[in-house]
Each structure stands twice: as structure tokens, then as C-alpha cells.
Amino acid sequence: MSDTPPVCDYEGSDYRARFWEGQGRDYEDQVERIALRRLLPPTGSTLIEIGAGFGRLADEYRGYDTVVLFDYSRSLLREAQSHLGNDPRFRYVAGNWYNMPFVDGLFAALVQIRTLHHAADAPALFAQLARIARPGGIYVLEFASKRNVKAIARYAARRQEWSPFAQEPVEFVELNFDFHPQWIRNRLEEAGFRPGRMLTVSHFRLGVLKRLVPTSWLVKLDARAQLTGNWWQLSPSVFVQNRHPVWGEPAAPGTFFACPTCRTPLGAAENGRLPCPNPACHHVWRLEDGLYDFKEPI
Numbered sequence: 059m060s061d062t063p064p065v066c067d068y069e070g071s072d073y074r075a076r077f078w079e080g081q082g083r084d085y086e087d088q089v090e091r092i093a094l095r096r097l098l099p100p101t102g103s104t105l106i107e108i109g110a111g112f113g114r115l116a117d118e119y120r121g122y123d124t125v126v127l128f129d130y131s132r133s134l135l136r137e138a139q140s141h142l143g144n145d146p147r148f149r150y151v152a153g154n155w156y157n158m159p160f161v162d163g164l165f166a167a168l169v170q171i172r173t174l175h176h177a178a179d180a181p182a183l184f185a186q187l188a189r190i191a192r193p194g195g196i197y198v199l200e201f202a203s204k205r206n207v208k209a210i211a212r213y214a215a216r217r218q219e220w221s222p223f224a225q226e227p228v229e230f231v232e233l234n235f236d237f238h239p240q241w242i243r244n245r246l247e248e249a250g251f252r253p254g255r256m257l258t259v260s261h262f263r264l265g266v267l268k269r270l271v272p273t274s275w276l277v278k279l280d281a282r283a284q285l286t287g288n289w290w291q292l293s294p295s296v297f298v299q300n301r302h303p304v305w306g307e308p309a310a311p312g313t314f315f316a317c318p319t320c321r322t323p324l325g326a327a328e329n330g331r332l333p334c335p336n337p338a339c340h341h342v343w344r345l346e347d348g349l350y351d352f353k354e355p356i
């Protein structure tokens with residue numbers, strides 16, 4: 059797996075405390091939830107959040123029978139596990155989104171919020187998601203848009219070299235990318251998804267506004283402004299609802315995990331081990347204290 063693109067590693071990070079808790083981001087959290095509720099069917103069978111972190115949005119998925127919180131960081135998944143308790147609907151799975159450890163056609167709903175900016179190879183990621191998506195389902199993707207008002211103003215004032223109108227992604231800090239909405243739609247289509255409704259989000263993400271205007275007002279205004287997203291996108295955050303590819307079969311009943319190396323379906327864990335039955339592979343994966351670990355074989 060050494061030929062996979064580089065990963066932005068959050069292992070051991072204090073992401074929750076540093077970025078969310080008491081950090082003045084109630085506005086962002088609330089408007090993202092509004093957009094998510096508008097685009098995600100409220101109930102369903104299997105849902106996966108890709109790059110779920112510490113499970114900030116997990117309470118939005120309570121209408122689903124099985125919810126996978128998938129992330130590269132074991133420590134963030136442990137935080138999710140500790141605050142969600144023993145709810146049997148949740149499964150905590152550590153792995154790399156370029157090598158998804160699931161059988162084809164498994165998930166009715168895919169959700170990805172605040173993570174695509176770490177994807178050095180978004181098309182490779184979309185190809186993996188198209189594989190594990192169940193035909194007929196929905197993929198809700200949020201991405202950081204390079205064509206936002208602040209970037210346009212900086213570019214016009216010659217305070218920024220890259221053009222917000224150029225389609226290719228911009229890596230503004232190592233492993234942090236902003237994307238052009240049209241580029242994203244094109245790559246999603248190439249992967250087989252059918253991009254549809256768009257919502258623009260976080261229009262008022264400005265320190266001075268957030269200090270002067272009550273959060274509840276900004277949230278209400280943003281909720282209205284989100285609805286213009288199908289016509290133009292000038293906000294720093296954009297949500298797009300995609301229909302899953304029509305090809306492929308739903309996963310066979312009773313199958314769930316697949317070896318991330320060779321994609322052979324795996325049986326149930328025994329004594330904390332998930333051996334790959336493919337004799338040419340024979341990797342063994344781990345289940346430890348409720349966390350399925352596919353980052354590297356035992």
C-alpha cells in the first residue's frame with residue numbers, strides 16, 4: 059500500500075479541543091448540520107461517514123440501522139466511541155480512504171464533511187467511494203471551495219497568486235486543498251456519481267461578523283442563503299448531493315468488510331482477528347475493544 063497518496067495524519071491530535079470546543083465555531087457547526095439535514099435522507103440502512111474524526115456529526119445519523127464512523131486516526135475514533143457509548147448501531151473503523159475495507163455496493167448513504175481538503179488524489183478517493191456505494195443511494199459531500207468571495211477579493215487586490223477561477227485544485231498549505239465546484243462535479247461524474255443539488259454554506263464565516271452579530275441570526279441568514287447554491291457558489295464551503303452510480307449490485311446479505319489489500323470479503327472477527335481468506339494475500343486485520351483496524355495488517 060506504499061503507492062497510495064500521502065495522508066494528513068491526525069493520530070493523537072487535539073482536533074476537538076483545538077478546533078471546536080469553545081473556539082467560536084458554533085455558527086459553522088450549526089449551518090453544516092442544516093445543510094446535511096437538507097441533503098441526507100433521514101433514515102436508511104447503512105451509512106458511512108468518511109473522515110468522521112471524533113464523531114462530531116454522529117447524532118445526525120440516528121435514523122440509520124448501521125453507521126460506520128471511518129477515519130485514519132484511531133485516537134479520534136476512540137474519542138467518538140467514548141462519547142457515543144455502546145450504541146450497537148455504530149461501528150468504528152480505522153483505515154485509509156484510498157483502500158476502503160468494505161465489500162462493493164454496501165452503503166446506502168455516504169457522508170463526507172470537512173475532509174476532502176486533505177485528499178491529494180480526490181479522483182482515487184471518489185473511485186473507492188463509487189465501489190462501496192449501493193446503487194440507488196446518496197453521497198453528501200462537503201468541500202472547501204477555492205472560488206469564494208474572500209479568495210476573489212484577495213486575488214483582485216493581488217494579495218494572492220492563484221486564481222480562484224482556475225479549475226485545478228490549489229494546495230495552499232501542505233496536504234490542504236481548495237477545490238473549484240465545477241472541477242469537483244466533473245471528477246464525481248467521472249467516478250460514476252450523478253451530482254445534483256448544491257448548497258452554499260458558511261457565507262458569514264468572518265471573525266468580525268461572528269463577534270458582532272448573534273450566532274442565531276447568522277445561522278438563520280445562512281440557512282436562507284444556502285438555497286442559492288444551485289445557481290452560484292461563492293461561499294468557502296459547498297455541499298453537493300450525489301446519486302450513487304447505477305451500475306453494480308448491492309452487497310450480498312451478510313457481507314460487510316473486505317480485505318483492503320485484495321478486496322476479498324472477510325468473515326466475522328474471531329479472537330480480535332479478521333484473517334483474509336485469499337491464500338495469495340493472507341493479511342490479518344484487527345478488532346480491538348470495538349475498533350476495527352485496517353491501517354496495517356497484524
Ligand SMILES: C[S@@+](CC[C@H](N)C(=O)[O-])C[C@H]1O[C@@H](n2cnc3c(N)ncnc32)[C@H](O)[C@@H]1O
Binds near residue numbers: 068111129134
Ligand atoms: C478536519 S477533520 C474533520 C472531521 C469531521 N469530518 C468533522 O467535520 O468534524 C479531517 C478528518 O479526515 C481524516 N482523514 C484525513 N485523511 C484521511 C484518509 N486518507 N483516510 C481516512 N481519514 C482521513 C482525518 O483523520 C480527520 O479526522
